[in-house]
Amino acid sequence: MLFSNILIYFVLIPMLMLGGVALCRNIKQIRAVAVIGSTALIALSAYLIAEFLKAPVEDAVDGMYYYQSWHWFTAQNLNINLTVGVDGVSIAMLLLSSIILFTGSFASWTIAQPKAFFLWLILLSTGVFGFFISLDLFTMFMFYEVALIPMYLLIGVWGSGNKNYSAMKLTLMLMGGSAFLMLGLIGIYYHSSVDGHHTWNLLEIARNNAISTEWQYFLFPMTFVGFGVLGAMFPFHTWSPDGHASAPTAVSMLHAGVLMKLGGYGCFRVAMYLMPQAANDLAWIFLILTGISVVYGAFSACVQTDLKYINAYSSVSHCGLVLFAILMINTTAMTGAIMQMLSHGLMTALFFALIGMIYGRTHTRDITKMGGLMKIMPYLAVCYVIAGMASLGLPGLSGFVAEMTIFVGSFEQGMTDFLAGAGSLRLVFTVIACCSIVITAVYILRVVGKLLFGPVQDKHHLELTDATWWERLSTATLIVCVAAIGCFPNFFENLIRGTFDPELFRAIAMNLNF
Amino acid sequence: MDYSQFLLMKQEVALLVVFLLVFLYDTFAPKKALNALSGITCVLFGIYTVACFCPCVTGASENVFNGMYETSPIIAMIKNVLNVGVLIVLIQSVNWANSDATAVRRGEFYELLLVTLFGMYLMISARHFLLFIIGLESASLPLAAMVAFDKNRYESHEASIKYILTAVFSSAIFLMGLSFVYGLTGSLYFSEIGAAIAAASSPMLICALAFVIAGVGFKLSLVPFHLWTADVYQGAPTPVTSYLSVISKGSAAFAFLVILVQCFSAVYAAAWEWMLYALIILTITIGNLFAIRQRNMKRFLAFSSVSQAGYIMLGIIAMNAMGLAAMVYYILVYVFSNLAAFGVIQAIENHTGKVDMDDYRGLSKTNPKLSFAMMLAMFSLAGIPPFAGFFSKFFIFTSAINQGSIAIYVLVLIALINTIISLYYYLLVVKAMYISDETPVIEKFKSSFTDRLGLTVTVAGIILLGIVSVVYNHILTLASHSSLF
Numbered sequence: 001m002l003f004s005n006i007l008i009y010f011v012l013i014p015m016l017m018l019g020g021v022a023l024c025r026n027i028k029q030i031r032a033v034a035v036i037g038s039t040a041l042i043a044l045s046a047y048l049i050a051e052f053l054k055a056p057v058e059d060a061v062d063g064m065y066y067y068q069s070w071h072w073f074t075a076q077n078l079n080i081n082l083t084v085g086v087d088g089v090s091i092a093m094l095l096l097s098s099i100i101l102f103t104g105s106f107a108s109w110t111i112a113q114p115k116a117f118f119l120w121l122i123l124l125s126t127g128v129f130g131f132f133i134s135l136d137l138f139t140m141f142m143f144y145e146v147a148l149i150p151m152y153l154l155i156g157v158w159g160s161g162n163k164n165y166s167a168m169k170l171t172l173m174l175m176g177g178s179a180f181l182m183l184g185l186i187g188i189y190y191h192s193s194v195d196g197h198h199t200w201n202l203l204e205i206a207r208n209n210a211i212s213t214e215w216q217y218f219l220f221p222m223t224f225v226g227f228g229v230l231g232a233m234f235p236f237h238t239w240s241p242d243g244h245a246s247a248p249t250a251v252s253m254l255h256a257g258v259l260m261k262l263g264g265y266g267c268f269r270v271a272m273y274l275m276p277q278a279a280n281d282l283a284w285i286f287l288i289l290t291g292i293s294v295v296y297g298a299f300s301a302c303v304q305t306d307l308k309y310i311n312a313y314s315s316v317s318h319c320g321l322v323l324f325a326i327l328m329i330n331t332t333a334m335t336g337a338i339m340q341m342l343s344h345g346l347m348t349a350l351f352f353a354l355i356g357m358i359y360g361r362t363h364t365r366d367i368t369k370m371g372g373l374m375k376i377m378p379y380l381a382v383c384y385v386i387a388g389m390a391s392l393g394l395p396g397l398s399g400f401v402a403e404m405t406i407f408v409g410s411f412e413q414g415m416t417d418f419l420a421g422a423g424s425l426r427l428v429f430t431v432i433a434c435c436s437i438v439i440t441a442v443y444i445l446r447v448v449g450k451l452l453f454g455p456v457q458d459k460h461h462l463e464l465t466d467a468t469w470w471e472r473l474s475t476a477t478l479i480v481c482v483a484a485i486g487c488f489p490n491f492f493e494n495l496i497r498g499t500f501d502p503e504l505f506r507a508i509a510m511n512l513n514f
Numbered sequence: 515m516d517y518s519q520f521l522l523m524k525q526e527v528a529l530l531v532v533f534l535l536v537f538l539y540d541t542f543a544p545k546k547a548l549n550a551l552s553g554i555t556c557v558l559f560g561i562y563t564v565a566c567f568c569p570c571v572t573g574a575s576e577n578v579f580n581g582m583y584e585t586s587p588i589i590a591m592i593k594n595v596l597n598v599g600v601l602i603v604l605i606q607s608v609n610w611a612n613s614d615a616t617a618v619r620r621g622e623f624y625e626l627l628l629v630t631l632f633g634m635y636l637m638i639s640a641r642h643f644l645l646f647i648i649g650l651e652s653a654s655l656p657l658a659a660m661v662a663f664d665k666n667r668y669e670s671h672e673a674s675i676k677y678i679l680t681a682v683f684s685s686a687i688f689l690m691g692l693s694f695v696y697g698l699t700g701s702l703y704f705s706e707i708g709a710a711i712a713a714a715s716s717p718m719l720i721c722a723l724a725f726v727i728a729g730v731g732f733k734l735s736l737v738p739f740h741l742w743t744a745d746v747y748q749g750a751p752t753p754v755t756s757y758l759s760v761i762s763k764g765s766a767a768f769a770f771l772v773i774l775v776q777c778f779s780a781v782y783a784a785a786w787e788w789m790l791y792a793l794i795i796l797t798i799t800i801g802n803l804f805a806i807r808q809r810n811m812k813r814f815l816a817f818s819s820v821s822q823a824g825y826i827m828l829g830i831i832a833m834n835a836m837g838l839a840a841m842v843y844y845i846l847v848y849v850f851s852n853l854a855a856f857g858v859i860q861a862i863e864n865h866t867g868k869v870d871m872d873d874y875r876g877l878s879k880t881n882p883k884l885s886f887a888m889m890l891a892m893f894s895l896a897g898i899p900p901f902a903g904f905f906s907k908f909f910i911f912t913s914a915i916n917q918g919s920i921a922i923y924v925l926v927l928i929a930l931i932n933t934i935i936s937l938y939y940y941l942l943v944v945k946a947m948y949i950s951d952e953t954p955v956i957e958k959f960k961s962s963f964t965d966r967l968g969l970t971v972t973v974a975g976i977i978l979l980g981i982v983s984v985v986y987n988h989i990l991t992l993a994s995h996s997s998l999f
Contacts, residue, residue, distance in 0.1 A: 075986070076835070076994045143899075167949075172934055182930060183927050
C-alpha cells in the first residue's frame with residue numbers, strides 16, 4: 001500500500017500544498033497553507049528522526065530504512081520502480097529541507113504575486129524531497145530536474161538586477177549538467193546488469209557491483225560532473241553568483257541552502273557509491289578542481305561589494321569543501337561533509353534571509369553605500385554577526401564542527417596516503433583548503449566591520465525599522481538550528497554515522513583500503 | 515477471393531466509411547445544415563477513434579493479399595496515435611473552418627484530410643512497394659491542396675508550390691532508389707528484398723539506400739532535406755501546419771523504420787547506421803540552431819519540429835523493439851505537446867491575427883490560461899519532468915544506448931547537449947509570456963469552446979501521459995511482440 005510508508009508523505013504533503021495554494025483566494029490563505037504545510041514537514045522529519053534512532057538494524061535493507069518499492073515502468077526488463085528508503089544522511093537532508101522551506105515561507109511573507117510564487121516554490125521543494133527519498137536512479141533524476149526548472153521562473157519573474165541573464169544562465173548550466181548526468185545514469189543502467197537483468201535500483205547496483213573498471217572511468221566523471229555542476233564545482237560554478245544575486249530571498253535560501261546539497265548528495269550517493277573504483281582512481285582530478293573551488297571562491301568573496309555576491313562566492317567555497325571532503329573517501333571526512341551540508345545549508349539560508357531583509361529596507365546591497373546598521377537595526381545586525389561567526393568557524397556554532405571534522409579527516413587520509421607512498425596530493429590540498437578558513441575570516445570580518453559597525457553612509461537609513469515578527473521568527477529558527485548543531489554535534493554525528501558503516505559501504509570497502 | 519481478409523483492414527475500411535459519410539453529407543445536405551459539418555466530422559471521427567482502440571487483431575502480425583498489407587497490434591497502435599492527433603487537429607480547426615473565408619470550402623478540407631490519413635495508413639501497413647507508393651502519393655498530393663487552402667493569401671500559394679515541388683521531387687528520388695533496389699533484388703516485397711540483400715550485398719545498394727533515405731528524408735524534413743519546412747509551415751493555414759508537423763511526420767517516421775528494418779536490416783551496420791548517425795546529428799543541431807533566431811511562431815515551431823524529427827530517428831537507429839516502442843511513444847507525446855503549442859497559436863491567430871513571438875510579451879497577464887498551456891507545451895517539448903516530454907526523451911535515449919557502442923554514447927551526448935540548446939529557445943517563449951515587463955500586446959479575450967476543448971485535451975495528455983505508466987508499458991509490450999525484429 002502506497003500510503004503506509006511514511007516517506008511517501010514527504011512528497012504527498014508538498015503536493016497537497018500545491019493543491020491548497022492553487023485554491024487560495026488571498027495572501028493570508030496562501031501564507032497559512034505554506035506555514036501549515038512546512039510545519040507538518042518539519043514535524044514529519046522530527047518524527048522520522050525519532051523513529052529512525054529507535055529502529056532496529058534488522059529493519060534496514062542495505063542500511064536503508066523504510067525501504068519500499070512500487071512498480072512503475074516495468075514492461076520488458078525496463079524495471080523503473082518508485083523505490084524509497086532513507087538512511088541518516090537522507091534524513092538529515094529532509095530535516096534541512098523542511099526547515100529551509102519553513103523559514104523561506106516566512107522570508108517571502110510580503111512577496112508580489114504570492115500564488116504563482118508559492119506554487120513554483122513548493123513545486124521546487126517537491127522535487128527536493130522526492131530526490132532525497134528516492135533510491136531509484138530514474139525517479140531520482142526526475143525529481144532532480146523537477147527541482148531545477150522552477151528556478152527559471154522564480155528568478156526571472158521575482159528576481160532583481162540582471163535577472164533575465166542570470167535565470168537563463170543558471171537554468172542552462174544546471175540542465176547542461178543534468179545532460180551529462182542522464183547519459184551517466186543510462187550508462188550505469190546498462191553496464192551494471194547481471195545475467196541480462198537491468199536495474200535502476202541504487203542498492204541493487206551497489207550490491208551487484210558489476211560495472212567494469214573501464215566503464216567506471218567513463219561513467220564516473222559523467223555523473224560526478226553532472227551533480228558537481230549543481231554543487232558549484234570549479235569551473236562550473238559561474239551560474240551560482242549570478243543566480244543567487246538575482247534570485248528573490250526565499251529562492252536564494254532554498255537554492256543555496258538545499259538545492260546545492262542535491263549536488264553533493266548525488267555525488268556521494270550515486271557517483272562514489274556506485275563506482276568506487278573510479279572514485280578512488282580519479283579522485284585526484286576532482287580533488288584539484290574542488291580544492292580550487294574552495295580557495296578561489298573564498299578569494300572572490302573578498303573583493304565583491306554586493307552582499308549577495310559575497311555570500312554566493314562564499315557558498316562556492318563552502319560547497320566546494322563538501323565535495324572536497326567526500327572525495328577523501330575517509331569516514332571522518334565524509335561525516336564532516338554531511339555536517340558541512342547541514343551547517344552550510346542553515347547558515348547560508350540565514351545569510352540570504354538577512355540580506356533580503358536588509359535589501360528590503362535599504363534598497364541597496366552594495367556594502368560601500370551602507371554602514372552602521374548595528375545602530376539602526378540591531379536585531380538583524382546581531383543575526384548577521386552570528387551568521388558570520390558560524391561561517392568563519394567559531395566554536396559553538398555549526399561551521400566549526402563541520403570544518404574541523406573535514407580537515408581532521410582529510411589530514412588523516414592525507415597522511416595515510418603519504419605514508420603508504422600513494423603521493424602527497426591529498427595532504428597538499430588539505431593544507432591549501434585549510435587556508436580558506438583564514439580567507440573566510442577576512443571577508444566575513446570585512447563585511448561585518450563595514451556594514452554593521454562603520455559610520456552611517458546614508459542619512460535616510462536612520463529612519464529604517466528593525467525586523468518584523470515574521471522576520472524574527474524566520475531568522476531565530478535558523479540561528480537555533482545553527483547553534484544546535486554547534487552545541488550538540490554528537491547527536492547529528494550519530495544520526496549520520498550509520499551511513500558510513502563499513503558493511504553498508506561494502507562496495508567501497510571491498511576495493512579500497514581505508 | 516477471401517473477403518474476410520478485409521476484416522483485418524478494419525481501420526482502413528472504417529476510415530473510408532467515415533470519409534464517405536462526411537463526403538455524402540457535404541454533397542447532399544441542404545445549405546442550412548452544412549454549418550453542422552464541422553461538428554459532425556469531429557463526432558464521427560471521435561467515435562471512430564475510440565472504436566479503434568478496441569483490439570482489432572490479437573497476437574502476432576497478420577498478412578493480407580499475399581503479404582502486401584500487414585497489420586499487428588503495434589501497427590494498430592501507431593494508427594491510433596495518429597487518429598488521436600487527427601481528432602485534436604479537427605477539433606482545433608473548427609473555428610478556422612467555420613470562418614467566413616473558408617466556410618464554403620470546409621467540406622473539401624475534411625475530405626482531403628481524411629484521404630491523406632488513409633494514405634498514411636497504407637504507408638504504415640504496406641509490405642510491398644507498389645502499395646507503399648500509392649500510400650505515399652495519396653498522403654502527400656492532397657496535402658498540397660490543403661496547404662494552399664487560404665487561397666486569397668499569397669504565402670499560402672507560395673507554400674503550396676514549394677510543398678508540391680519538393681514532394682514530387684522527393685517521390686522521384688525515392689522511386690529512383692526503388693528502381694535500383696528492384697534491379698538488385700528482383701522483387702518489390704519487403705520481405706523478399708530483405709532476404710535477397712541478406713544473401714548478396716552489392717555496392718549499388720549503398721546508392722539505392724541513399725536515394726531511399728533521401729526520399730523519405732524529405733517527408734520527415736531531416737537536414738539537409740528540410741529546406742521547404744519553414745516556408746511551408748509559415749505559409750500554410752495553421753491547422754494544416756499542425757497536421758503536417760505531427761501526423762505527417764509521425765506516419766513517415768514509422769514507415770521509415772519499417773522499410774529500413776524489413777528491407778535493409780542486413781546492411782544495418784555496414785551502411786545505414788552511419789548514414790542515419792550523420793543525419794541525426796545534422797538534423798538535431800541545425801534544426802535547433804536555426805530555431806533560436808526565429809521570431810514567427812510558426813517558423814519557430816517548424817525548426818523545432820525539424821530537430822524533434824532527429825530525436826524520433828534515435829528510435830530507429832536503436833534497431834530493436836525498445837526503440838520501436840520509444841519511437842511510437844515519442845510520436846504520441848509529440849502529438850500532444852506540439853498540438854498544444856499550435857492550439858495556442860491558433861487561438862491567438864484567430865482572435866488577433868498575431869503570430870510573432872514579440873506579440874506574446876506579457877501574455878500571462880492578459881490570458882493566463884493560454885500562457886499556461888503554451889508553457890506546458892514548451893516544457894514538454896524541451897523534455898522537462900514531470901511532463902510527458904521528459905519520459906519520451908528519456909526512453910528514446912535509453913533505447914538508443916542499448917546498442918552499446920561508444921559511438922552511440924557520443925551520439926546521445928550530442929543529442930542531450932542539443933536538448934539544452936532547445937531548452938534555451940523554448941524558454942524564450944516562456945520568457946516572453948511570463949517575464950517580459952512590457953505592456954501586453956494581446957488583449958484579454960475568451961477563446962471559443964473548441965479551442966478550449968482542444969487545449970484541455972492536449973494539456974491533460976502532457977501531464978498524464980508520462981506519469982501514468984500504463985501507456986508506455988502497453989506500447990512496449992506490443993512492440994516487443996511485433997515481428998519486425
